[in-house]
Every structure is written in C-alpha cells, then in structure tokens.
Amino acid sequence: MNEQSTRAAAPADQYVLTLSCPDKQGIVHAVSSYLFMTGCNIEDSQQFGDHDTGLFFMRVHFSAEAPVSVDKLRASFAAIGDAFHMDWQIHRAEDRMRIVLMVSKFGHCLNDLLFRARIGALPVEIAAVVSNHTDFAELVGSYDIPFHHIPVTKDTKSEAEARLLELVRELDVELVVLARYMQVLSDDLCKQLSGRIINIHHSFLPSFKGAKPYHQAHARGVKLIGATAHYVTADLDEGPIIEQEVERVGHDVTPDQLVAIGRDVECQALARAVKWHAERRILLNGRRTVVFA
Numbered sequence: 437m438n439e440q441s442t443r444a445a446a447p448a449d450q451y452v453l454t455l456s457c458p459d460k461q462g463i464v465h466a467v468s469s470y471l472f473m474t475g476c477n478i479e480d481s482q483q484f485g486d487h488d489t490g491l492f493f494m495r496v497h498f499s500a501e502a503p504v505s506v507d508k509l510r511a512s513f514a515a516i517g518d519a520f521h522m523d524w525q526i527h528r529a530e531d532r533m534r535i536v537l538m539v540s541k542f543g544h545c546l547n548d549l550l551f552r553a554r555i556g557a558l559p560v561e562i563a564a565v566v567s568n569h570t571d572f573a574e575l576v577g578s579y580d581i582p583f584h585h586i587p588v589t590k591d592t593k594s595e596a597e598a599r600l601l602e603l604v605r606e607l608d609v610e611l612v613v614l615a616r617y618m619q620v621l622s623d624d625l626c627k628q629l630s631g632r633i634i635n636i637h638h639s640f641l642p643s644f645k646g647a648k649p650y651h652q653a654h655a656r657g658v659k660l661i662g663a664t665a666h667y668v669t670a671d672l673d674e675g676p677i678i679e680q681e682v683e684r685v686g687h688d689v690t691p692d693q694l695v696a697i698g699r700d701v702e703c704q705a706l707a708r709a710v711k712w713h714a715e716r717r718i719l720l721n722g723r724r725t726v727v728f729a
C-alpha cells in the first residue's frame with residue numbers, strides 16, 4: 437500500500453441532519469441522493485421507524501468536500517423536507533451549543549457539568565449559571581462564567597421566569613439545564629421552551645415523582661435507586677425520558693446514604709443527556725424520545 441492511500445483525507449466541513457416524518461418508502465433514498473448530488477459524504481447514519489406512531493426518525497452526520505454554508509444546505513434540502521412532511525434541522529457539527537445551567541442548594545451536578553465542559557468532554561459553551569440562591573457564586577466565578585442570582589418566591593416567580601427568558605434570548609441559548617434546580621416552572625415557561633429544558637430527577641422514574649424521592653425510596657425498601665434525565669413539561673417529572681442510571685443498595689442504607697449514593701448516578705445520567713442533546717442525538721417521539729447514542 438503506498439503512502440498516498442494511507443493518508444486521511446483533509447477534514448471537510450461536518451454537519452448533522454436530523455429529521456422525523458410520517459414513515460413511507462423512499463426517505464433514506466431521497467436523503468442519501470440529496471447528499472450525493474450536493475457533493476457530501478455520509479460519515480454516520482442512524483434511523484428508526486416506530487410502528488406504534490408510524491413515524492420515521494433519522495440522524496445523519498455528513499461532510500461536505502467543498503465549503504458550503506449551512507444556510508445553503510438548509511435552502512436546498514427544504515424541498516425534500518416539504519415532500520416528506522419532515523420536521524428537520526441541519527447544523528454544523530463543530531458548533532458548540534450555548535447552554536444555561538440552573539441550580540438551587542445541591543451543587544454536585546453543577547460542579548460535574550462545569551468540569552466536563554472545561555475539559556472539553558461536553559460540546560457546549562456554558563453562557564451563564566442561574567440560581568435562586570448564592571451558594572455557588574464563587575464556584576461558578578472560578579470558571580469565569582457569569583452567575584445570575586434570581587431569587588424566587590411564590591409572589592416573584594413570574595418576574596424571575598421573565599428574567600430567565602430574557603437571559604436565554606440575550607445570550608442566544610439553545611438549552612436550559614436544571615442541575616437540581618428545585619423550583620416548579622410555570623406552564624407558560626415550559627411551553628415557550630418546549631424541548632429545550634432538561635431536568636435531572638433524583639429517582640428512577642416513574643417511581644417517586646415530586647419532592648424527597650430518596651426518602652420515598654427508603655420508606656419503600658427499594659434495592660435499586662436511580663436518576664432520570666428528562667425534558668421538562670408542565671406535568672411535573674412526566675416529561676420525555678432521555679437517560680436513566682441506577683445503583684444497587686442494601687437493606688441497611690439510611691436516607692442520607694441514599695442521597696450520597698445518588699449524587700454519582702444523577703451526575704452520570706445528566707451529563708449523558710446534555711451531551712446527546714448538544715450532539716443533536718435526541719429526537720422527540722410524542723411522550724418518549726429516540727436517542728441515537
């Protein structure tokens with residue numbers, strides 16, 4: 437084999453196409469033909485046809501040999517999207533997603549996400565951290581990330597949410613991560629940011645929704661505890677599940693020991709969910725998700 441054939445091709449511009457649409461014959465053919473005719477090369481392709489909902493889901497990571505703008509790709513793909521009634525997006529794969537983290541009094545998930553982002557383990561840019569308390573202002577400041585203290589009472593919740601929305605727009609943020617943020621979000625905010633808020637619930641849903649799930653689990657004598665990362669909807673802890681993690685526990689654990697054991701599974705589940713969302717690997721399928729991990 438000569439040297440020429442072993443040399444990797446120069447890195448071309450990388451893109452991700454995601455789509456969902458009513459399932460029918462010809463979708464993969466239409467997409468792959470479009471990419472071929474546009475001078476693009478498929479690097480990775482995953483698809484799923486859901487017989488329950490009759491919907492088809494696809495995620496294609498592709499490269500363009502010649503430089504092409506994402507706007508031009510979107511403009512030229514629109515005809516295929518229309519023909520198959522697709523809900524579709526095309527993004528540059530290298531672009532890091534801008535996100536906001538929210539926290540209350542438990543900082544383990546915040547700390548974990550800050551560090552993972554700092555070392556490049558998450559393809560995100562943390563634009564700000566928002567909290568209804570000041571406990572983690574110093575930690576966030578140590579990462580040179582803006583910290584916004586937005587106190588919340590039942591009388592100030594709507595103003596607090598208005599300020600959050602203002603930040604999301606000002607900072608051009610795509611995702612809000614509730615890293616143990618312990619305030620119930622209003623129906624209106626959930627609607628405005630539908631599919632763009634991820635929460636970590638500290639139980640293996642659908643068990644133990646609501647407050648103090650580890651105490652509920654202890655009272656039930658469970659042998660497994662868990663954590664669930666899910667999209668936030670108006671129905672508390674009922675949003676589409678993205679990722680779950682569990683840990684075995686013995687008969688002699690106390691509620692405080694469950695809280696301590698649970699920290700790691702919460703961090704693992706949330707970090708995976710944020711990474712997959714930022715890599716555009718998650719598609720909504722009604723009350724469920726399709727995850728092309």
Ligand SMILES: Nc1nc2c(c(=O)[nH]1)N[C@@H](CN(C=O)c1ccc(C(=O)N[C@@H](CCC(=O)O)C(=O)O)cc1)CN2
Nearest residue numbers: 618619620621635636637646647668669670671672673
């Ligand atoms: N609309 C939604 N809001 C939130 C969700 C959700 O799924 N939909 N997830 C929660 C997180 N959460 C459990 O994981 C949770 C947080 C807070 C509460 C709660 O009862 N909070 C009280 C205030 C508590 C306090 O001040 O310490 C309240 O909001 O009145 C229950 C569950 C995040 N929000």
